[in-house]
Amino acid sequence: MTATQKDQILQEIRQLIAGTEFENHVFMVGGIVRDELMVHPVKDIDICVDIPDGGIKLALFITHQQNTYRKRSHPELFQAYGIARFHLASFPDIELECVQTRQERYENRDSRNPVTGFAPIQDDCFRRDLTINALYKNISTGEIVDITGHGLSDLKQHIIRTPREPFITFDEDGLRLLRVVRFASRFGWKIEPDTLQGLKDCAPRIQTITQDRITDEISRMLCDPNPDYAMQLLSDTGLLPLVLPEWMGLAEDKPVWANLLNAVSKANGGLDMKLAAFMQQFTWNEAQAALRRMNFTLEIQKKVQNLHLHVHDLDPIDGNISDMELRKLQYEWGKDAGQILNLLDGRCTYLMPNRKELVQAIDVRCQQMKREGTDCFSLVLPVNGKDIMEALQLKPGPQIREFMNRALSMCFENPKITKQEILQKLNTEHC
Numbered sequence: 511m512t513a514t515q516k517d518q519i520l521q522e523i524r525q526l527i528a529g530t531e532f533e534n535h536v537f538m539v540g541g542i543v544r545d546e547l548m549v550h551p552v553k554d555i556d557i558c559v560d561i562p563d564g565g566i567k568l569a570l571f572i573t574h575q576q577n578t579y580r581k582r583s584h585p586e587l588f589q590a591y592g593i594a595r596f597h598l599a600s601f602p603d604i605e606l607e608c609v610q611t612r613q614e615r616y617e618n619r620d621s622r623n624p625v626t627g628f629a630p631i632q633d634d635c636f637r638r639d640l641t642i643n644a645l646y647k648n649i650s651t652g653e654i655v656d657i658t659g660h661g662l663s664d665l666k667q668h669i670i671r672t673p674r675e676p677f678i679t680f681d682e683d684g685l686r687l688l689r690v691v692r693f694a695s696r697f698g699w700k701i702e703p704d705t706l707q708g709l710k711d712c713a714p715r716i717q718t719i720t721q722d723r724i725t726d727e728i729s730r731m732l733c734d735p736n737p738d739y740a741m742q743l744l745s746d747t748g749l750l751p752l753v754l755p756e757w758m759g760l761a762e763d764k765p766v767w768a769n770l771l772n773a774v775s776k777a778n779g780g781l782d783m784k785l786a787a788f789m790q791q792f793t794w795n796e797a798q799a800a801l802r803r804m805n806f807t808l809e810i811q812k813k814v815q816n817l818h819l820h821v822h823d824l825d826p827i828d829g830n831i832s833d834m835e836l837r838k839l840q841y842e843w844g845k846d847a848g849q850i851l852n853l854l855d856g857r858c859t860y861l862m863p864n865r866k867e868l869v870q871a872i873d874v875r876c877q878q879m880k881r882e883g884t885d886c887f888s889l890v891l892p893v894n895g896k897d898i899m900e901a902l903q904l905k906p907g908p909q910i911r912e913f914m915n916r917a918l919s920m921c922f923e924n925p926k927i928t929k930q931e932i933l934q935k936l937n938t939e940h941c
Contacts, residue, residue: 511604516552522598524649526572535560537646544642547665557608560631565609569594591626632657639686641671668699676708684715688727695731695740709747716752724753725804732784738771756800760791773856779849782810786817787853794818820850824865837886837922847887884925892929893917901933902940
């Protein structure tokens with residue numbers, strides 16, 4: 511959603527509710543207000559209405575006004591939660607969600623499913639996770655409403671703070687422990703002292719949260735701009751052994767831990783790259799066990815495996831690497847070469863600094879080989895098994911694989927070698 515679309519949507523809602531019971535009772539809330547004030551791109555428009563059943567009433571009112579109401583389909587109603595989803599006639603591809611301002615009551619401390627009901631906007635505000643996510647914008651007037659008295663100043667001063675006593679906020683929902691860490695690392699902001707102490711005191715509450723929700727938060731932390739800050743916060747607050755126990759041994763060795771986190775930050779790409787960098791000190795069996803425990807998909811596991819298998823490629827190389835050895839690596843890296851070189855760069859920069867010049871030299875040589883057409887990143891072997899059997903008059907069998915491997919070695923020696931040259935050399939060696 512563009513900023514222009516957002517402004518047009520708000521203007522349209524403002525005009526529709528003018529002079530009705532909804533005027534001055536409809537607010538944008540949460541992330542959209544925060545991101546708008548920070549001049550960040552906005553994704554979703556979340557709306558709350560401080561009228562009993564206000565979210566559903568507003569959606570019904572607007573869809574009837576615009577003649578887009580369709581029984582049982584538009585708006586989409588969730589009566590039990592007072593939530594409605596709909597779109598404006600002029601923006602059919604942008605879904606809006608609106609809800610009544612509400613309070614939440616957790617009857618079971620081990621549950622994240624509260625009993626909800628209508629409540630004034632003040633109660634709605636203090637049930638939220640952070641002051642910066644508890645800001646409201648009156649759609650009728652454009653006024654920013656900061657009920658906690660800290661939201662705007664915390665945005666300005668770059669502070670992460672809970673809207674109530676941290677113990678209350680975290681005791682209601684243990685996932686908020688990780689959300690505090692994620693928002694602090696995402697923006698690179700400091701955590702207010704009482705909130706930071708609350709993280710430490712309430713860390714065990716994370717054990718009431720399902721693994722899938724924990725993994726989702728960890729994944730976001732790794733992909734946000736400051737994953738090193740996030741992981742360090744998890745370590746400092748006592749959350750690390752509860753959510754990432756496999757890394758505790760590394761975290762206890764502060765120099766190794768710091769260098770590993772730097773390597774994770776240096777890794778460019780998606781979640782698979784971040785995980786591969788984060789797990790580079792593990793064997794693949796250890797890494798796979800951690801991925802499975804965290805319920806990562808088979809697709810993610812496979813991507814991480816493909817990268818992890820090559821993260822130690824330069825470990826045994828002492829000194830220079832021959833063109834033939836380099837082309838063999840290029841062939842093995844294939845389409846993942848850019849990601850693997852990035853991982854190796856991070857590893858050699860922070861965990862094996864004596865190899866930093868080596869990986870830089872390899873990158874330069876790879877680029878030169880590409881320009882000369884002598885690289886093997888996308889090598890297609892000029893011969894196949896049938897060619898070899900016909901040229902050497904052989905029958906199918908294990909030896910054909912041996913000849914194919916020899917042909918591959920010839921390409922590593924001379925990537926411009928022709929099919930005929932390969933078959934001639936094989937024939938000479940065979941005889």
